Amino acid sequence: MCSAGSTPLGMYRKLVEFHKEGKLSFQYIKTFNMDEYVGIPDDHPESYHTYMWQNLFQHIDIDPTNVHILDGNAQNLQKECDDFEQSIKDAGGVDLFVGGIGPDGHIAFNEPGSSLVSRTRIKSLAVDTIQANARFFGGNVGQVPTMALTVGVGTVMDAREVMILITGSHKAFALYKAIEEGLNHMWTVSAFQQHPKTLFVCDEDATLELRVKTVKYFKGLMDVHNKLVQDPYLD
Amino acid sequence: MAEDGLITCYKGGLVLKGGSLVQKDIWVRAGRVVEPQELFFRDRRAPSFYFDCSNHIVAPGFIDVQINGGFGVDFSKLRPGGVAEGVASVARGLLEHGVTAFCPTIITSGADYYASILPEMRVSEGGSHGAAVLGVHVEGPFISREKKGAHPEQFIQSLLSPGAVVRTYGCLDNVRVVTLAPELEGAQHTIRWLSRKKGVVVSLGHSMADLTTAEHAVNSGASLITHLFNAMLPFHHRDPGIVGLLTSQSVGDAPVYYSLIVDGNHTHETVQRIAHKAHPEGLEFGSLPVKTCVVLVTDAMAGMGVRSGDVRGGQEESRFSLGEGGRVEVSGGAVRLAGTSTLAGSVATMDECVRHFRRATACTEAVALEAASLHPARVLGLEDSRGQLEKGARADIVVLDRDLNVQGTFIAGHPVWSLPGSRMHREQQRFSNLHT
Structure with a gap:
């Protein structure tokens, strides 16, 4: 299970480097991304789809059917979350979770106050997070998505x-x-x-x-x- | 032909995009450029074949909007019934030079020639058989006698009207570009009719027009200048003539393109630099947008692509005349009417022109490549499908080395030519072994 954000960038760069050197193949790797914004197109420059594509997937040999990212534009968002949990189970569970944290200690979009046994669900973003993200949306707070789909703390604990x-x-x-x-x-x-x-x-x-x-x-x-x-x- | 579901990737190359070369992969499906991210996430598909393009340039195929013939074929001297064959052999020969689409050009001819040939010179798709035919460029007969160049004088007409156009060319269905002289009587009205009613690109050339007349023509709908500097009044500082369109501020928002024959003979390098520096990429000029843009053309004649070297011999005389314009001589890369200094087309290939233009103007590779792809596509209004490798565009691709030598050509994502012995040759063979 992997994440977007600035912290893991260096790690992705290294993984791509290893792949290009022929030391590492992703042919048999399955990935689950821990979160995605609700309501922005998946090809939006700030979507986590785009992030993963640009920083990792386009450079490696991963099978696209092995890539799982929550669809923030699904008609039924809760069903999307439930299906995500199911697909993790179907894949045999998560071997390794790698992610960064926010300055307020949030993991994925589990903002302060989130249940520590939570599962994948819709989450409203904290004001701090929205303001921090405004820089990615032309400095306009009004453009920042206010909701996201995110794995729960419990989901990560299962890794x-x-x-x-x-x-x-x-x-x-x-x-x-x-x-x-x-x-x-x-x-x-x-x-x-x-x-x-x-x-x-x-x-x-x-x-x-x-x-x-x-x-x-x-x-x-x-x-x-x-x-x-x-x-x-x-x- | 590659099956529809097959996705190929041109990997690791420098791709021409938005005026520069960027490290990027191009994905192609069913003959069109697709957006990799979209295919990856929505269709859950990845390419099944990778063309290794590392250290190479990946550019849209070249488009030649003015080519009189080549490989021994003269478009102005075809026999009825032999048109398709003649056009096809040029279309095939052009692949080696990175050209994936062209406008066969007919110089000033008699009405019976147009009537018998034009209907047979059909717009056609490109493929392994050759470059696409985008429609005919009829250069003349509505031109100035004083600036006829190598055109046969007996067929020149001086009165222009929609009626005269129809009487001369017959059906306009296969006509994409008309070169005419805007100072002729009835020209302005006819330009409006051609460009607005018939969707034909009007190009100004073989003309004695002053700047005012030329501006008027652009405002009437003309959008191209035929082989700038050649067959027009020379630039004069009190009346710059057609050349003045490059920096005119009286031509509204309509973009004006100019074609240049950059074969080393038709325009002096310093003059290419002057034209280029006036508007490298159609920059804003003062408060008005002046959008003149260079379009590279070969203006090649039958001798282009003929490797024998000797095209002056007596028995070659008929092969290398230019239309009904009489014999021509090829020497030192220049084609002249026999016994005169009048240039009569070129024997340059498009890839040579691109390299020459880059050298002469010291522009970037990207600018030179766009002048042979994006700009001509825009002139013809085809920029959504040709001239750039954006999503949805035709996968007509030329792969070049860093010195702009063609290594391989692709039409609709299908390999159609490669340089023997090159890496691209091996890549294309590897593809063919797997997919045919």
């Missing part, structure tokens, strides 16, 4: 592995809330504290609000982590 990408000092407080405070539906990303296999990937700036001992602890684990992810063919 066998969860990887959260957090970069930049503006996300530092959210990272602190995510891992140093308790479970909190006002910071929906904190739900993954209860997921057995969650990995937070962050840069230095994102750690600014963390305790020194937290940072030191995780930095101390880096040697082990690096061995886990190193190129197996390196030697």
